[in-house]
Amino acid sequence: MLKLTPAERSELRAEAHGLNPVVIIGEGGLTPSVVKEIDASLGSHGLIKVRVFGDDREARVAIYETICEQLKAAPIQHIGKLLVLFRPKKDAAKERSETRGKGMREVTIVKPSPSGTKRPTVSKVMLKGNERVTAGGSIKRAKPRQKSVKKSQLGK
Numbered sequence: 001m002l003k004l005t006p007a008e009r010s011e012l013r014a015e016a017h018g019l020n021p022v023v024i025i026g027e028g029g030l031t032p033s034v035v036k037e038i039d040a041s042l043g044s045h046g047l048i049k050v051r052v053f054g055d056d057r058e059a060r061v062a063i064y065e066t067i068c069e070q071l072k073a074a075p076i077q078h079i080g081k082l083l084v085l086f087r088p089k090k091d092a093a094k095e096r097s098e099t100r101g102k103g104m105r106e107v108t109i110v111k112p113s114p115s116g117t118k119r120p121t122v123s124k125v126m127l128k129g130n131e132r133v134t135a136g137g138s139i140k141r142a143k144p145r146q147k148s149v150k151k152s153q154l155g156k
Helices: 006-016 032-045 057-071 090-099 149-154
Strands: 023-025 047-052 074-079 082-086 105-111 121-127 131-133 139-141
Touching: 006 047, 006 074, 006 082, 023 032, 032 047, 032 057, 032 082, 047 057, 057 074, 057 082, 121 131
Parallel strands: 023 047
Antiparallel strands: 047 082, 074 082, 105 121, 131 139
16 A cells, blocks of 8 residues: 655645546445456546445445555545545656656746836746756756867867
């Protein structure tokens, strides 16, 4: 079972508030096909809600614990017949590591108005890998451009 800090659990609870149940467990209980569907949903979404029909609270708690143990998910919240589960997406970590430091990235630049009474100007700019935004909002290269040795010798 995955362990989370109370702050992480609180943040995930807030994020799950607007979600609708993705999987519904009916009278058949926790069948292998239901577990497979929950696993697929956790893999694609990361944070899901599951609705469990049935009036037996102990059975719902047992289902909740079983799902968390079998699928290595973190229990976030159990309110009534709704269960909230979280498991980090495997492909999301790969995507973040692959895109880091490569290609173009979009940056939003906010500059205050000169008088200070009007709205600030907001512009979205695409930056290359070796560029950065200064405190004043201008774009600069992180490293100075390399100069040709031959051209510097010819200039002497």
